[in-house]
Amino acid sequence: MKVLRITPERCTGCMRCELACSYxxxxxxxxxxxVIRVSPFEGxxxxxxxxxxxxxxxxxxxxxxxxxxxxxxxxAKAVLDDQCVGCKLCTIACPYGTIFYNPETQKAFKCDLCGxxxxxxxxxxxxxxxxxxxxxxxxxxxxxxxxxxxSHEGQHAMAEAGG
Amino acid sequence: xxxxxxxxxxxxxxxxxxxxxxxxxxxxxxxxLVSAERPYSRMVLPYYLARSITESHVxxxxxxxLAELQVxxxxxxxxxxxxxxxxxxxxxxxxxLEYDDLLIATGSSPVRAAVPGADLPGVHSFWTLAQARGVxxxxxxxxxxxxxGAGFIAFTILDAxxxxxxxxxxxxxxxxxxxxxxxxxxxxxxxxxxxxxxxxVRTGATLTAIExxxxxxHLRFRQGEDLVADVVIMATGIRTNxxxxxxxxxxxxxxxxxxxxxxxxxxxxxxxxDVAEGRDLVTGQPALHAIEPxxxxxxxxxxxxxxxxxxxxRGSLLMNILEVCHLDIASxxxxxxxxxxxxxxxxxxxxxxxxxxWRGDRLIGAMILGIxxxxxxxxxxGMLKGLVQSGGHLGAWKEHLRRNPFDIKPAFIASGTTAxxxxxxxxxxxxxxxxxxx
Numbered sequence: 214m215k216v217l218r219i220t221p222e223r224c225t226g227c228m229r230c231e232l233a234c235s236y237x238x239x240x241x242x243x244x245x246x247x248v249i250r251v252s253p254f255e256g257x258x259x260x261x262x263x264x265x266x267x268x269x270x271x272x273x274x275x276x277x278x279x280x281x282x283x284x285x286x287x288x289a290k291a292v293l294d295d296q297c298v299g300c301k302l303c304t305i306a307c308p309y310g311t312i313f314y315n316p317e318t319q320k321a322f323k324c325d326l327c328g329x330x331x332x333x334x335x336x337x338x339x340x341x342x343x344x345x346x347x348x349x350x351x352x353x354x355x356x357x358x359x360x361x362x363x364s365h366e367g368q369h370a371m372a373e374a375g376g
Numbered sequence: 377x378x379x380x381x382x383x384x385x386x387x388x389x390x391x392x393x394x395x396x397x398x399x400x401x402x403x404x405x406x407x408x409l410v411s412a413e414r415p416y417s418r419m420v421l422p423y424y425l426a427r428s429i430t431e432s433h434v435x436x437x438x439x440x441x442l443a444e445l446q447v448x449x450x451x452x453x454x455x456x457x458x459x460x461x462x463x464x465x466x467x468x469x470x471x472x473l474e475y476d477d478l479l480i481a482t483g484s485s486p487v488r489a490a491v492p493g494a495d496l497p498g499v500h501s502f503w504t505l506a507q508a509r510g511v512x513x514x515x516x517x518x519x520x521x522x523x524x525g526a527g528f529i530a531f532t533i534l535d536a537x538x539x540x541x542x543x544x545x546x547x548x549x550x551x552x553x554x555x556x557x558x559x560x561x562x563x564x565x566x567x568x569x570x571x572x573x574x575x576x577v578r579t580g581a582t583l584t585a586i587e588x589x590x591x592x593x594h595l596r597f598r599q600g601e602d603l604v605a606d607v608v609i610m611a612t613g614i615r616t617n618x619x620x621x622x623x624x625x626x627x628x629x630x631x632x633x634x635x636x637x638x639x640x641x642x643x644x645x646x647x648x649x650d651v652a653e654g655r656d657l658v659t660g661q662p663a664l665h666a667i668e669p670x671x672x673x674x675x676x677x678x679x680x681x682x683x684x685x686x687x688x689x690r691g692s693l694l695m696n697i698l699e700v701c702h703l704d705i706a707s708x709x710x711x712x713x714x715x716x717x718x719x720x721x722x723x724x725x726x727x728x729x730x731x732x733x734w735r736g737d738r739l740i741g742a743m744i745l746g747i748x749x750x751x752x753x754x755x756x757x758g759m760l761k762g763l764v765q766s767g768g769h770l771g772a773w774k775e776h777l778r779r780n781p782f783d784i785k786p787a788f789i790a791s792g793t794t795a796x797x798x799x800x801x802x803x804x805x806x807x808x809x810x811x812x813x814x
Contacts, residue, residue: 245751246751250751250755252785252786252789254786261789263785263789266794266798268797268798269798269801269805269806269807270800270801270802270806270807271806271807271809274807274809275672275673275676275802275807276668276669276672278388278417278419278420278436278668278672279417279419279420279433279436280436280809280810280811282809283809283811283812284808284809284812298420298423298428298429298433299423299428300419300420300422300423301697301699301704302419302668302669302697304697304754304757304758305669305695305696305697305706305757305758305761306669306761307758307761307762308758308759308761308762308765308766308793308797309758309759309762309794309797310754310755310756310757310758310759310761310762310785310788311755311758312754312758313751313754313755314699314748314754316702316748316749319428349798350795350798351792351794351795351798353789353790353794354789354790354791354792354793354794354795355792357786357789357790358790358791358792360790
């Protein structure tokens, strides 16, 4: 299956993925509604995009009481808007925090890989996000642990120096 | 000989057991479903009450779906006696069903406060579809609705009542609202939020009687003024449907005691959902979790085991989520463990609250309040669930979260929680969408 491979070392924090995602998913440019989220690390000196892994369990899908989540032809866990009643069980079941709820439409929404042409990967200028055949893995864990700990050490050093 | 499965209960646990059996055997076994009601999802009844979905939307195992799944039904029937030595279940119409294995998923029933007038016409429970229809027929624009009980069930219909433009008063006997879901600080924040949205909240109010006065209801309390209501909804708790098992020889504590395969003390009798007392994921102790996600997971695990697989269940995680007037309220795991170390932080101006409960450097429980419209709230709801569920050692991240209990995302990502969660599946294999089974 093709997945979103994230190489956080390449991310410059330009946020084009969030803009493109929100436009394709909602029809408007509003990063606040993007289902890929760029996180800053080390006091905004490095960044990493985070989104749904399309995990094997599909916690959102199994939790849904009305079968409103399914697996799309490209292998994404996808919300069927006609079925979704907006009960939010999926948002509490997903242990990654990557399925959301839109109070205006009263529906859940999440990354559906844009039906096989993910906008985030298409617009990423540094190939930090690629849509490729790969095994899903924890793309960010190693990158983030080094960076945030480094910033803690920095804060600690600054505190000791009276900063 | 064809294997004969009997499923008692057409709710979430029964539905998931049936789907999972068929996912594995594609129709090779015989399944009989005994259900007092046509199968529907209780979880979506509040949306029917709000009239945001039609009644037909609530049904799960419809006749065509049952035919597709090759399920024979005894609808409108109740189980009255279990004869484990004979492997026979007796129904209330005298039918005897012989089985090779059996699932008890008979759920819970609402309990009304034991006060005079609790059974008057116009005093409702909101639990079954029939009761939901009764409430839907009664509430009109401007009706004064009194919700007796401020627990989870009451709060699931709060938005629906407001959507119908009714006036709402919530009364609760405990000193705070949502006493089994959030702490005092959180409850006070939610109470302020509700007051701001026009809901009257009265806590510490002991109802003593309901009287009928020309169609309207007078509610009397031990202290304080009477209330006059057009519609009274009692949401004063539930009890598990187990009485019919007296004399069956099954071991019952608060629920039917089950092992890690969800088998009772009788090897071919399983229990799932509200009636099953199984392992709590966080404490490892037997617990009764009468919640939708537990019913779903129990049902899937039982279904796999009934289909001849060997699936052990890791345990259920207590979790609840509510949205009231666009405020999200959620709690997980050991959120109220008084022996746990707790970090809490509130941002009242943003209606945000986080509480994290620890055993050493592992997160064992959490509570969260936040504006539902904010994707970061939802993100934190999920990540807190993931941190409690995966139970990993957070090491230095614990100190990070002590400094700022709101900064959950970097702690989640950098502690490698995703790597711990990715291999986790309930059945030891990738899930299949229910709609695509058979």
